[in-house]
Amino acid sequence: xxxxxxxxxxxxxxSARNKTADPPAxxxxxxxxxxxxxxxxxxVQLALEHGYDTITVExxxxxxxxxxxxxxNYFGTKEGVIxxxxxxxxxxxxxxxxxxxxxxxxxxxxGTIAAAIVDQVPDxxxxxxxxxxxxxxxxxxxxxxARIVEIEGNLLQVVLDRFRAHGRSxxxxxxxxxxxxxxxxxxxxxxxxxxxxWFETGFNGTPRELVATxxxxxxxxxxxxxx
Amino acid sequence: xxxxxxxxxxxxxxSARNKTADPPAxxxxxxxxxxxxxxxxxxVQLALEHGYDTITVExxxxxxxxxxxxxxNYFGTKEGVIxxxxxxxxxxxxxxxxxxxxxxxxxxxxGTIAAAIVDQVPDxxxxxxxxxxxxxxxxxxxxxxARIVEIEGNLLQVVLDRFRAHGRSxxxxxxxxxxxxxxxxxxxxxxxxxxxxWFETGFNGTPRELVATxxxxxxxxxxxxxx
DNA sequence: CGTGAGCTTGCAGTCACTGCATTATTCACC
DNA sequence: GGTGAATAATGCAGTGACTGCAAGCTCACG
Numbered sequence: 001x002x003x004x005x006x007x008x009x010x011x012x013x014x015s016a017r018n019k020t021a022d023p024p025a026x027x028x029x030x031x032x033x034x035x036x037x038x039x040x041x042x043x044v045q046l047a048l049e050h051g052y053d054t055i056t057v058e059x060x061x062x063x064x065x066x067x068x069x070x071x072x073n074y075f076g077t078k079e080g081v082i083x084x085x086x087x088x089x090x091x092x093x094x095x096x097x098x099x100x101x102x103x104x105x106x107x108x109x110x111g112t113i114a115a116a117i118v119d120q121v122p123d124x125x126x127x128x129x130x131x132x133x134x135x136x137x138x139x140x141x142x143x144x145x146a147r148i149v150e151i152e153g154n155l156l157q158v159v160l161d162r163f164r165a166h167g168r169s170x171x172x173x174x175x176x177x178x179x180x181x182x183x184x185x186x187x188x189x190x191x192x193x194x195x196x197x198w199f200e201t202g203f204n205g206t207p208r209e210l211v212a213t214x215x216x217x218x219x220x221x222x223x224x225x226x227x
Numbered sequence: 228x229x230x231x232x233x234x235x236x237x238x239x240x241x242s243a244r245n246k247t248a249d250p251p252a253x254x255x256x257x258x259x260x261x262x263x264x265x266x267x268x269x270x271v272q273l274a275l276e277h278g279y280d281t282i283t284v285e286x287x288x289x290x291x292x293x294x295x296x297x298x299x300n301y302f303g304t305k306e307g308v309i310x311x312x313x314x315x316x317x318x319x320x321x322x323x324x325x326x327x328x329x330x331x332x333x334x335x336x337x338g339t340i341a342a343a344i345v346d347q348v349p350d351x352x353x354x355x356x357x358x359x360x361x362x363x364x365x366x367x368x369x370x371x372x373a374r375i376v377e378i379e380g381n382l383l384q385v386v387l388d389r390f391r392a393h394g395r396s397x398x399x400x401x402x403x404x405x406x407x408x409x410x411x412x413x414x415x416x417x418x419x420x421x422x423x424x425w426f427e428t429g430f431n432g433t434p435r436e437l438v439a440t441x442x443x444x445x446x447x448x449x450x451x452x453x454x
Numbered sequence: 455c456g457t458g459a460g461c462t463t464g465c466a467g468t469c470a471c472t473g474c475a476t477t478a479t480t481c482a483c484c
Numbered sequence: 485g486g487t488g489a490a491t492a493a494t495g496c497a498g499t500g501a502c503t504g505c506a507a508g509c510t511c512a513c514g
Binding site: 026027028031056057058068069072076077078 | 468469470471472479480481
């Protein structure tokens with residue numbers, strides 16, 4: 001009863017853009033988004049300049065002119081402000097494509113997840129700075145990777161759907177659930193590879209290239225077994 | 228390496244009763260080991276009874292009759308005392324066996340790592356209690372899994388050795404290093420599966436059975452490609 | 455023995471994070 | 485436009501993990 005926040009949780013917020021707000025949302029909402037962004041930028045900025053470990057929440061608050069309490073209302077933790085929003089699930093279309101796919105199942109899974117993450121971000125500048133911070137702070141990079149595990153449950157369902165779509169049942173294969181779990185686990189491993197390349201060793205190339213490379217490697221290593 | 232004493236109370240006088248078979252250590256060293264164990268047991272005990280999140284380091288210190296400072300001298304963090312020692316690298320023989328192996332490379336890798344962990348401690352009572360604590364504390368279980376990453380660097384070397392032993396060179400395959408990285412990443416994923424089964428859903432069976440199951444699944448999913 | 459190395463401890467302090475009560479804003483409705 | 489009900493921002497006081505430092509204590513060894 002301490003890991004999860006009690007009161008307010010960092011809320012999703014896709015409407016926050018760099019400049020003017022596209023959606024004519026209420027003033028309240030707009031202000032909120034602005035504050036959030038101010039804090040985020042100040043934090044990333046400071047972390048880049050002085051190192052994540054040496055800066056304090058108080059510094060961030062001072063730089064962004066909010067109270068410490070407000071900081072924690074927005075981002076539950078000091079990590080939270082650097083890591084940003086959690087990696088998203090693939091959208092409807094991508095999910096369907098995966099389910100009906102016929103390539104190496106692990107490779108397909110990694111490609112699908114990675115594509116979802118890559119497609120997500122509009123704010124490239126902030127993203128780059130974030131990435132730099134993670135490069136200098138291995139502990140944070142590890143946390144970021146661990147986040148993929150959070151959507152593991154959903155992925156499991158999708159993998160099972162693919163199995164069924166391919167005519168496999170739990171009657172024919174009693175441990176089909178375990179097999180799906182293993183696919184997800186291996187997929188997480190593949191993502192681990194990709195994110196390590198992306199965060200730690202500054203991969204010089206587009207994210208798409210990175211994904212292609214990773215999927216290619218997985219297929220080579222796992223032998224491209226359809227499923 | 229070898230701790231098998233049953234000193235369940237703080238450093239009381241254990242004058243002539245010490246069946247120290249292997250360690251012909253000095254008094255100092257023995258005392259140290261005893262203290263360590265006392266703290267460990269108290270901590271695990273308390274965590275089991277009240278939950279990891281609700282107990283404090285002070286409670287542990289009180290129960291094991293050491294100062295807080297001493298606690299942190301032994302285990303740098305509150306987590307540390309529950310997680311115990313980090314997972315070890317496979318020994319010489321196991322490593323060689325892996326290098327010369329011809330099975331699915333990811334499966335072989337997971338089998339080798341898992342075997343090393345399983346062989347590590349002759350199923351102590353403490354181990355079982357630890358496992359229970361992790362079952363009740365997902366955040367800790369996650370940390371434990373993340374620990375495998377710590378030996379990633381060494382594993383990478385071993386995988387490369389296997390490649391070379393099989394006649395593969397970086398000249399024939401320019402991105403051989405990346406391929407090895409991917410193998411390690413997928414292997415970590417496989418371990419993830421096994422540890423999840425072991426810690427979170429109390430797998431009822433011997434650790435060896437679990438390993439066999441996991442390797443079997445990996446081979447099925449990845450198509451048993453030799454390498 | 456006596457002395458130095460290694461352990462343990464108390465203490466003071468930093469920092470992340472939380473609950474609660476209060477004040478300031480914004481919204482919804484009249 | 486004014487007003488009361490949300491909602492957000494803040495101050496404050498506290499908890500708990502963790503660290504550096506400066507003793508004091510214990511064991512090892514000549």
